[in-house]
Amino acid sequence: MIKAQLLKGFQDVYGNDAELKELICNQIISELKLFGYSPLETPVLEYAEVLMGNIGEDEKLIYNFKDHGERHVAMKYDHTVSLARFVANNHMEIGLPFKRYQLGPSFRADKPQRGRTRQFTQLDLDILGTDEILAEVEILNLIVKCYKKLGFKNIKIQINDRKLVDSIIENLKISESNQKDVFICLDKTDKIGLKAACELMVERGISKEITDKLFEIFNIQGSNKEVLNHLKEFNTTTLSSIIDYADKLGFEENLNINFGVVRGLDYYTGLVFEVVDEQIKIGSFGGGGRYENLCERFTHEKISGIGYSFGIERLMIAMQDLKLDSQMQENKVLIVALDPNYRSNAFALNNKLSKEKIISEIALKDSKLAKQIKYAEKKSCNYLILIGEDEVKNQTFTLKNLESQEQETLDFDGLIKNLKD
């Protein structure tokens, strides 16, 4: 006999978790559709050279192997690199700007922890083929709408602009060899604080004089507008424009300029952002940014992109922690034929209830009523419908409420009325 075990870092999703996951994805997708996004599905497996060489040091986490034809293939690490490959290949046919969403699994051979599995689900939205700030605004606006729709009340998008940080680095004349260190240390700000991050920079060879200036520049408390005002000698064009639009469109309060947001991925070049909920402490549950050059790996055409990735597993945890997962409750009914002769009647009722959009199932095993009730409870059914001799003769149904234990005999219309209430 073979041990029925899962690989470490992989999981089965079932029961309430699976229902919640489906609900989240459906809610987000229906919103994205309303804003003109259409679905795209790129394969799980691609040539390794397509997927590798884009994302920096995390590359070692990519599953890759030789296939049956000795091709070096890899499993997708995220949806973005395949998207760039797709758009580079098809931009004439699909037309630019191109807006799409993609839902599906990604794979990283990372150390598993809560909310981080080796196979995980990303729901991405991206716009390619325009570098207008409108794209940034549209994506941020839409993200806020999606989280609000799911019931989140304290969503903050932590935003930063790599170009702004670049302009500061340039202004301070930080040597090229040290520029990446600035980002690496800033990335740790949220965990260790700005002061310690600046000390880390010194350890990496940036002068105390410069890190003191960086501390002064980044050490600002205040509203987004105050922060931008404090930095007005640097390149704040993008962030200012975003804050202005957000103000007019009513979601400025959901944005928070935060220089600690860097996003590890090598391909981001402009706006970068992460979403958090201030009420819970599981870290960000999604991130994104502007990538101007990713498509250049595959085409001479200049195609800039911006996107966001909903991390679905983190989102599930957040919704469970915040008790936002109660929207799923619907009436469910177990139909029990009290005698094998009435099974066709049970089936017929099952079919009729489905036409009324009422969730029902028939008892598939002949067993005592007590056992059927136990099964019904396991399946979170809240009603039982009994079909016996009297019911068939009188064309009625006996409806038992499993919470109140009340029971009444009804005709079909009465039954529907009760179940729809």
Add this chain to the structure above:
Amino acid sequence: MIKAQLLKGFQDVYGNDAELKELICNQIISELKLFGYSPLETPVLEYAEVLMGNIGEDEKLIYNFKDHGERHVAMKYDHTVSLARFVANNHMEIGLPFKRYQLGPSFRADKPQRGRTRQFTQLDLDILGTDEILAEVEILNLIVKCYKKLGFKNIKIQINDRKLVDSIIENLKISESNQKDVFICLDKTDKIGLKAACELMVERGISKEITDKLFEIFNIQGSNKEVLNHLKEFNTTTLSSIIDYADKLGFEENLNINFGVVRGLDYYTGLVFEVVDEQIKIGSFGGGGRYENLCERFTHEKISGIGYSFGIERLMIAMQDLKLDSQMQENKVLIVALDPNYRSNAFALNNKLSKEKIISEIALKDSKLAKQIKYAEKKSCNYLILIGEDEVKNQTFTLKNLESQEQETLDFDGLIKNLKD
């Protein structure tokens, strides 16, 4: 620069194809939910020993490799084997009978052809933990409903019972070493005819005397009831019972007893079936059956299962061939700000239309109207909304119908009324 190429046998799904795919899956899933099925997601990657050793000669098609921890892992070939592993592992917690659906990709390193790719999408429904015939009836009933919902009018489920064929083999005293040959040759009946299939059996060492009898037994034309009557000396319990129920529930006309249906997979032991549409010739677009012993690989518990797998790619082709894919047409609107100053107004309208469940997007690039119209047509938008100085001043919107070229200026309510018609 890296060549933006796909692996052979893999594809990007986008545009109308992707929309159709999503529609099909949503329609089927919403139906399955109404019958008490709940979602399950098992991983793409599993221990190779879990996925391999179940399916017979097709095993060589399974993608498998050593992962970062030198574990021998494999990518799923179908959803059924993982399901058996899952149920064996969790049957106490989930309760039996267990009914679930699973939507996701499967992988086979097979020779690509129309409707058969190396990554393909299966939408499965299964019932585990009961061997009552009710499960067979429920699944067949539900399949017919799903295809009808998608618009199919000539669905036939070709059904066969391996136990019936077993009882015939036993009756004819065919030697054990030849029993598999009977199935292998019957499998070819649909392509080459029963006569040639029987000749193949002779080639494989079954006596002419026996194959003549087999020919006589299987060479029946007639209704399902006539076929069963002709075979009444053999074990027709399952098929008779199914035909009786189907008769009462009104889908007997969608069933067709066909001994040529064998299903290659090793794990089927009872009812096997395939779905075809008589109007089109792309072969079956889904198959399933009863598997009594698959769970035994993982548990001492006796857990019988039955299931069906919708092959989504084949279904897409069938719907396109039959022109059933027109249900997808919805109004789509492109909102154009005639001056950058009115972009916030365009965004605001975009948000308001989404609340009315009207699909709209804003023009993300500043360009001449003619170019915007071209973009709108590419995205299958049928309306343009123009926002200029007059519109903003008067709080109106100019709506241009891209088919009729008619244009009118409306207030918000008038706009909504027009777009919802």
